[in-house]
Amino acid sequence: MSKRHYFFLLDNSVKDLRPYFRDGVTETTIDHGLPPHADDMDVIDLGRRRRAIIVTTDLKFPEKCKTYEHQTNVCLSGLLLLPDGIEFQKRVLDELRSGKRKMLFSAQYKKPLTWADINADNLILKTHRDSNPDVSELCDCPWDEEE
Secondary structure, X not given: OOOOOOEEEEOHHHHHHHHHOOOOOEEEOHHHXXXXXXXXXXXXXXXXXXXXXXXEOOOOHHHHHHHHHHHHOOOOOOEEEOOOOHHXXXXXXXXXXXXXXXXXXXXXXXXXXXXXXXXXXXXXXXXXXXXXXXXXXXXXXXXXXXX
8 A cells, every 4th residue: 555545634614725635635524424513523533434634723623632532542643733714724735735834743753744644643733824834743642652
């Protein structure tokens, strides 16, 4: 299987950004039958089942994801937090795509991250309007620790 095997799951707040993601690997919660104002835990569960990087603007999502992981004893597949404002979101995504903004996580990587890295290592990419994104681990799950 290719290292490029990942999906983006856009929650309802960012569904209009679908054209800014690759075709064939981008889905919305509505595509999967969730209502527009679905419970966040349902969105997170769908993201887990699809093994998708969840895309949202909800700054409370990292804590909700951690709660979900601890309740279910499973890890997710990454989270992309975008700033509020459609024009800022579009610019951030364009600059990530072009390489103007770098996805860096010096704790584990010596080079800029790829979406496959975000997905495989269950990382949070918190973007900002005017600077490089912050990257951190989403999962601090004891069952995922390497010995």
